[in-house]
Amino acid sequence: MCSPTPEQEPQAQRLFFALWPSDALRRQLQRNCKSLLRHTGGRPVPAENLHITLAYLGSTSPRQRACVEAMADAIHCPRFSMWLTESGHWSRPRVLWIAPAEMPDPLVRLAAQLHDGAGKCGLRLDSRPYCAHVTLKRKLANIPRNLKFQPVRWDADRFVLVHSISQPAGVRYEVIAEWALGAG
Numbered sequence: 001m002c003s004p005t006p007e008q009e010p011q012a013q014r015l016f017f018a019l020w021p022s023d024a025l026r027r028q029l030q031r032n033c034k035s036l037l038r039h040t041g042g043r044p045v046p047a048e049n050l051h052i053t054l055a056y057l058g059s060t061s062p063r064q065r066a067c068v069e070a071m072a073d074a075i076h077c078p079r080f081s082m083w084l085t086e087s088g089h090w091s092r093p094r095v096l097w098i099a100p101a102e103m104p105d106p107l108v109r110l111a112a113q114l115h116d117g118a119g120k121c122g123l124r125l126d127s128r129p130y131c132a133h134v135t136l137k138r139k140l141a142n143i144p145r146n147l148k149f150q151p152v153r154w155d156a157d158r159f160v161l162v163h164s165i166s167q168p169a170g171v172r173y174e175v176i177a178e179w180a181l182g183a184g
Contacts, residue, residue, distance in 0.1 A: 010062040017054040032150040041141025055114040067121035080106040099133040
């Protein structure tokens, strides 16, 4: 049997697991966070890209993708709700974000299971403690002065696997698989 030429070999994809908001929640995030986005310069995250990352997998081979999808199939996590009440920025990456003041236990467990499972699939993930947040803006030109916004309730009922596709106009995210969270 002939081995495939490089053009025929399946390529790795840049993937991550995330909580993915409904369209209604995206509109609410944009509406409630307008005041945060003023006077900072930089690049707002497009509404269709808003999410909470659960585990960033990075470059993932087709074999690893199959492994993490099978691992995700076996996860049982209840639905949960959280309030996004905190805002802030990280100086070094120049990112503006909002986050829950307290992370719900199911969220922490879900992120840990995905992180651990991805490691068993041969992926090397970030070792920093998990910090759930929604990135609102990148490449801030000015440090935000007024970080007040109207809190947003997020009712999480599913998590997704996302393909991050770099394009000349910026990154585009494509949901390629999803899993429902169970009843509490």
